Amino acid sequence: MMGDRNAVEEIEDILSARTHDAAAAARAATAAARVSARMAAEGLADVSYAPVDSPFGPLLLAVTKRGLVRLAFPEEHPDSVLERLASTISPRIVEATASLEPARRELEEYFAGQRRAFDLPLDWTLSSPFARRVLRATARIPFGGVLSYAQVASRAGSPRGSRAAGNALGSNPIPIVVPCHRVLRSGGALGGYGGGIERKRWLLELEGALAPGAGPG
Amino acid sequence: MGASLPPFQRFLDSYRDDVWRLLRASVHSGEVDDCFQETFIAAMRAYPRLRPDSNLRAWVLTIAHRKALDAHRARVRRALPVADPASLDGRSSSEERTPPARDERLWEAVGELPARQRSAVVLRYLADMKHREIAQAIGCSEEAARRSLHEGLAKLRKVVIA
Numbered sequence: 160m161m162g163d164r165n166a167v168e169e170i171e172d173i174l175s176a177r178t179h180d181a182a183a184a185a186r187a188a189t190a191a192a193r194v195s196a197r198m199a200a201e202g203l204a205d206v207s208y209a210p211v212d213s214p215f216g217p218l219l220l221a222v223t224k225r226g227l228v229r230l231a232f233p234e235e236h237p238d239s240v241l242e243r244l245a246s247t248i249s250p251r252i253v254e255a256t257a258s259l260e261p262a263r264r265e266l267e268e269y270f271a272g273q274r275r276a277f278d279l280p281l282d283w284t285l286s287s288p289f290a291r292r293v294l295r296a297t298a299r300i301p302f303g304g305v306l307s308y309a310q311v312a313s314r315a316g317s318p319r320g321s322r323a324a325g326n327a328l329g330s331n332p333i334p335i336v337v338p339c340h341r342v343l344r345s346g347g348a349l350g351g352y353g354g355g356i357e358r359k360r361w362l363l364e365l366e367g368a369l370a371p372g373a374g375p376g
Numbered sequence: 377m378g379a380s381l382p383p384f385q386r387f388l389d390s391y392r393d394d395v396w397r398l399l400r401a402s403v404h405s406g407e408v409d410d411c412f413q414e415t416f417i418a419a420m421r422a423y424p425r426l427r428p429d430s431n432l433r434a435w436v437l438t439i440a441h442r443k444a445l446d447a448h449r450a451r452v453r454r455a456l457p458v459a460d461p462a463s464l465d466g467r468s469s470s471e472e473r474t475p476p477a478r479d480e481r482l483w484e485a486v487g488e489l490p491a492r493q494r495s496a497v498v499l500r501y502l503a504d505m506k507h508r509e510i511a512q513a514i515g516c517s518e519e520a521a522r523r524s525l526h527e528g529l530a531k532l533r534k535v536v537i538a
Contacts, residue, residue, distance in 0.1 A: 166533045166536045167533060170482065170532050170533065173478075173479050174482070174497065174501035175504070183393070184393055184396075186396065187392040187395070190396065190412045191392040191416075194412070194416045194417065195385065195388065197413070198384075198417070198420055203417065203420050203421070204384070204420070208385075238386075241383040242382070242383065244383065245382065245383040249424060250380070250381040250383060250384055250424055251420060251423060251424060252383035252384050254385050
């Protein structure tokens with residue numbers, strides 16, 4: 160017969176055992192994935208996100224009920240991207256691959272050279288009114304075309320705002336889909352790119368706007 | 377940037393194991409998944425109104441505990457036996473794990489405790505809550521929570537010693 164004290168300790172040990180239970184953890188993970196998918200499908204989530212493969216590595220894509228709101232390159236830390244979305248849009252954010260399927264498919268086609276324009280609805284929430292005008296003007300530059308910063312500023316209604324336009328393009332929350340890579344310096348030099356100048360060159364070559372390996376820069 | 381709530385997905389990933397364990401100890405095996413879904417759906421609805429400095433773990437485990445009580449009540453309404461050792465969660469199924477018989481008897485005894493004692497034991501040992509937090513979760517005084525825990529443990533002790 161066991162002493163009272165020992166018995167209680169034993170009860171405590173059994174009940175609060177922290178031993179890793181792999182089967183239970185797997186079930187919890189499956190249940191969590193199901194609840195995330197359900198929240199996205201039922202409109203309970205304000206933002207859904209998923210990683211999407213690309214030639215640049217895994218991109219982080221996020222959509223709201225309005226449309227694609229964010230595309231982040233691999234080196235932008237996913238945790239901090241999601242934290243920013245939580246504080247600026249809503250903390251109701253879940254991972255839901257199904258919600259990102261249209262965007263994933265269009266990007267895959269684009270990178271395979273089979274798509275020249277994106278049909279995805281866009282959510283401009285993350286951009287200021289001025290940045291929105293600049294980005295909308297940028298979104299109208301066709302595949303294979305380029306404009307200068309000054310031209311984009313002019314089309315956004317601020318002919319003298321090419322520096323401000325450059326800043327707006329530099330903080331484009333939806334690169335690639337909103338093709339800020341199609342905006343160059345007036346002399347034809349590549350200018351900057353939030354995702355790195357090599358990616359800008361690569362995208363322009365993919366679109367035939369720049370001869371492979373021979374472009375200015 | 378000031379304190380803000382983590383993205384819900386991170387909250388879900390952080391506490392899904394704790395919620396699963398608490399529910400597995402509190403309701404029948406066939407009810408765990410439904411209670412898990414309902415717990416996080418309820419959490420999602422209330423999430424944006426939560427203060428960023430809240431104890432998220434205690435909060436979600438309190439919701440899980442409430443969903444477990446709902447499941448018990450629904451079962452009583454359906455006039456099914458409250459404690460059916462054969463169906464008391466998945467622990468008895470060998471596919472999950474095969475604990476020693478004494479563990480098994482203990483978990484069965486937890487399921488057979490009166491509601492408040494069961495709540496106190498589960499919240500103390502599966503949610504690591506302090507007496508004050510248990511009292512808040514159950515909606516009773518701290519002293520009553522302490523007493524329920526004590527009474528529950530006394531019954532469980534008989535099972536272990538037997």
